[in-house]
Amino acid sequence: RSSEPGIALNVPPAGLLVSPQPPDLKFDGGRNLTQNPIIVVDLNDSARAEAPLLAGGNTATAILSSYDWGSFGTLEVRATLDVGSALVGHLITDPSVEQIPIPKRTAPSSVADKWKSDNQVTGKPDLDDSEDNPGGTGDDLGDGISLYEEYRGFFVGGFHARSSARLPGSKPMDPRKKDLFVRNEYGPDVVPGFKMLAEHGRLNVHYELFPSEIDAGSVINFNHGHANVVDQHGVRVVRAAPDVNLAGRAEMVDPTSDFLLLPRSTIHVKVVGVRPGGATSADQLSQAKTAAHEVAHAISVPHHGETDLRTVTWTWFPATGEVEETPPGGTAYRIELQKEDAGAMTQQEIATILPSFKRQVYVANHRGEHSGRPDCFMRYRAAAAYTREPTTQPASPRVRWWLGGESRGQWMDNTATGSGVNLASRTPRSRFGDACSALDRGDCRHRIRVSDKLPEKQEMSNGGAACP
Numbered sequence: 001r002s003s004e005p006g007i008a009l010n011v012p013p014a015g016l017l018v019s020p021q022p023p024d025l026k027f028d029g030g031r032n033l034t035q036n037p038i039i040v041v042d043l044n045d046s047a048r049a050e051a052p053l054l055a056g057g058n059t060a061t062a063i064l065s066s067y068d069w070g071s072f073g074t075l076e077v078r079a080t081l082d083v084g085s086a087l088v089g090h091l092i093t094d095p096s097v098e099q100i101p102i103p104k105r106t107a108p109s110s111v112a113d114k115w116k117s118d119n120q121v122t123g124k125p126d127l128d129d130s131e132d133n134p135g136g137t138g139d140d141l142g143d144g145i146s147l148y149e150e151y152r153g154f155f156v157g158g159f160h161a162r163s164s165a166r167l168p169g170s171k172p173m174d175p176r177k178k179d180l181f182v183r184n185e186y187g188p189d190v191v192p193g194f195k196m197l198a199e200h201g202r203l204n205v206h207y208e209l210f211p212s213e214i215d216a217g218s219v220i221n222f223n224h225g226h227a228n229v230v231d232q233h234g235v236r237v238v239r240a241a242p243d244v245n246l247a248g249r250a251e252m253v254d255p256t257s258d259f260l261l262l263p264r265s266t267i268h269v270k271v272v273g274v275r276p277g278g279a280t281s282a283d284q285l286s287q288a289k290t291a292a293h294e295v296a297h298a299i300s301v302p303h304h305g306e307t308d309l310r311t312v313t314w315t316w317f318p319a320t321g322e323v324e325e326t327p328p329g330g331t332a333y334r335i336e337l338q339k340e341d342a343g344a345m346t347q348q349e350i351a352t353i354l355p356s357f358k359r360q361v362y363v364a365n366h367r368g369e370h371s372g373r374p375d376c377f378m379r380y381r382a383a384a385a386y387t388r389e390p391t392t393q394p395a396s397p398r399v400r401w402w403l404g405g406e407s408r409g410q411w412m413d414n415t416a417t418g419s420g421v422n423l424a425s426r427t428p429r430s431r432f433g434d435a436c437s438a439l440d441r442g443d444c445r446h447r448i449r450v451s452d453k454l455p456e457k458q459e460m461s462n463g464g465a466a467c468p
Helices: 029-033 113-118 147-152 188-201 281-297 347-353
Strands: 025-026 064-067 073-076 077-081 086-088 100-102 178-182 204-206 236-241 248-250 264-274 310-317 322-326 333-339 358-363 398-402
Touching: 178 398, 188 204, 236 281, 248 281, 264 281, 322 347, 333 347
Parallel strands: 178 204, 178 236, 236 264, 333 398
Antiparallel strands: 025 064, 073 100, 077 086, 248 264, 310 322, 310 358, 322 333
């Protein structure tokens, strides 16, 4: 019989485990005293119980109790006759089975056949961890939780995920679908972001964890025993102080690494808190999208590109009508501001966007961070203007098409092909074009890697140059 640590993969906390770990299956003395005839449990071995006297009958019933959500063992029944010989019991539906597996299961597995059948994984071994992100490349299989561990399960918000009393909206483990655990230390405003990630990333995202249900190092299956694949980490989401220059960030264990993040290499995800005075519905939606975006980084999903100019300084000289652009630490050059579909901006129009003659502006570039499907939450939303450098415009003056602002979507794309404002055939032009598929950008759903058993994967980069 099994003696798994605790009663589930994350309950109780490791500091409250007893040692030695008691067996998961036993005959409970009190419960069996109420049977007729009385079943007496061996005081020295709760795996043994007997009916001392049948009192003229030939039937006895004993209660075998489980103290773990993944308990397993073997039951043997013997009847000692008055003449001293013994009869060995067997499974009533199959006389050849005298060593009766508890629960009903097919050797060598320790997982109940019924659970496997219900979840359409019959025949898979206990160590299986082969959930596939739909259409993935094969280097993204699994979620770090073995088939047996998915069966044994986790507590989420005080209830076992397989319990009928689990939280509304909480889902049981699914051995055919990747499971991601999130410890939400931010608050309810980011919950819609977890739901976005779950729906469009085709994941189960378990975000109602109590503090005690994930350990200090963010390991979620810390009470593992049988059929363990890896110490699988969850992702912590924390609140950051308001910052005009930051919406959120996935903090890395090693900030010098150029590898894509996995849960094991993430300290936490920061989402910037609301401005003083409270949040509007727009603030809340923005925070939710940011949470989805940053948690996706923690499971290896990169941006759509890397060629944006990012934040530059525009300076307007009313006397000459010229506008200069200065990149951080760089040399100023002249630019021409144009409306997207109506030619050069007038001096009056320039005055409306540069009332103080100088401002910082985020400028996006073709096939950069704003490219691809516009409604993907992995796409940047910072651009106030865009350029087509270096392919379609002369060196000076450099053209900047004014937008005023962009918005982040609520979807996770399944293609790198641009659509909407990024459609190749759009008039007057595609704003940002296709995501940079040559660098594995865009098609974000198929970039997801959850399992901490996966090897490090280097983020493909072209050093900010044009998409190859």
